[in-house]
Amino acid sequence: MNTDLHTPSSSPAPLEEFLRDYAEVTGGMWDEVEPQVYDLMLPGREAAGEPEMVRLVFDPEAIPEHPGAQLATYGTPLIDRLLADAVNRGRHLELYLTGLNLAPQGVEDRLRRAVTLPTGFALKVERARPLHFPQAVFWFEATFVSDQKEQDLLTVAIDVHYGRQVRHLDRLLDRSHLAEKPWTPLAEASHPGLASAYPIARDRVVRTLSALANTYYRELHERLDRQLERIGRYYADLRAEVEEQAKKARHRDEDPARFTARLEALTREEHLRAAELRRKSQLKVHLRLLNLLVIHQPKLLLRTVVTASASGSVIGRLEWVWDPLVEAIEAAVCPECHRPTFAFEVTRQGRLVCPACAQAASPPARPSRR
Ligand SMILES: [Zn+2]
Structure with missing residues (x-):
């Protein structure tokens, strides 16, 4: 390229x-x-x-x-x-999301419907605790510099507790729910720190940026092709004129050498202009962080216990988060691979892990090589 x-x-x-x-x-x-x-x-x-x-x-x-x-x-x-x-x-602002229902009806039923457990195991909510979950909203400015300069603003929000991208940006940024003070003071949910959200946000933005850059690159080259064609036509016309003069000169038995020199000069000039145009048409992309807004959003932390239905013995505990803004349960984290999951299985050692980790823990028997 x-x-x-x-x-x-x-x-x-x-x-x-x-x-x-x-x-x-x-x-x-x-x-x-x-x-x-x-x-x-x-x-x-x-x-x-x-x-x-x-x-x-x-x-x-x-x-x-x-x-x-x-x-x-x-x-x-x-x-x-x-x-x-x-x-x-100073490029940093903190706000609180207000007006959310933190005592919703039937959360435990919603949770049971959302979660998949192996048969013979049951999930029970031990405690539901409202906490503030920081949502970090990053505004990046992308500048595309070529023969012209264009800018785009890219926004990405990260839930800092889980380190996951927040998809419902419009609802998160709905001004009617944002305030400088919380409705009720709440403790902050555990999280690895705001700095941990930056590389995640940056990574998401770079992906969007590549798509945008490809669009700019395509437009730029369409523009370049049109300009190169125009330059080509312009010099073709000039050369045709000189050739016409050379023809007339030959009819008058004059030396056509100066016309030949003129034609060569025109070709050199055309190449220079085309090269200059190509150089100006290189695309450079700059990205910088403009603003950071932290929205403290109340959510419900659900501490649950998983028990074997037959014996009633406790297998393990799982934490879930109810997001009252979108009225949905968020995927929990597999304690083994730390990936988000709604499905858990119980290993032979009695550990609660995601299906992929359960499979890895007890791989299907393979025929012996001997
Ligand atoms: Zn896992």
Whole structure:
């Protein structure tokens, strides 16, 4: 492809992009010393503070070559501090979702209908507790630069508790339900921290971005083809004129050499203009985080117990979440593979796992090779 299109595979990882963005936005500087090795200059933490210099390495194997460098990865104090600071920089707003029914009728029935358990096992709700579940809404600005500049705003919401994308953005962002204070104070549901939602959001946005970039790329090339055709016609006309003059000159027995030179010059000029046009028609895509809104949404955390129907003995406990905004049970997490699931099976060891993990735990008997 004759293009500079930054596809997800060739673009830096989200954390690398974040650090570049962060340095630029905060008035610092970054320098890519070699692939995945950066020198970062960050402005002082206080107004009069000394700037901070740090070498960051994204590949753990490159650490020995750069003594004194820090490994840039989620969860390290430096990265966590920068992520937290980015969030605090005024592009961040917190609101509460209000007006939801936190004592709905028949939640236990809804849960039983939503969940699949093997026969002979039953699910019972032990406790339903309303909690605030943070929903992080990220606004990214995508800029497509080629012969023209266009921008798109991409929004993605992540439920921080589960680290899953929220599909019902319109309902989540319905202003009539958003307030600066909660209706009732609620404890916050456990979650791995806001910073954990950023790479997930970024990953989702990059997928959308690739689709958009392909559309821009196609339009750009249609435009380029039309312009190249116009240039081709223009120079063909000019050459025809010169050839006509050359013909007349030959009739008058004049030397046609200067017309030949003129024709060659026209061909060179045409090639230059076409190359220039192609160069201007490369597509570059820039993505940056514009805003972050955290919506604290009340949901019901349902603690359930799974028992063997015959003996009544407890097999295990599962947590479920009832989302009163969309009036639906959210998929639970398989304790083994951490994937969302509505179906559980009981392994021979008596563990509650998703069907895929149950299959992996006790694979079907294979004929012996001997
Ligand atoms: Zn599983």
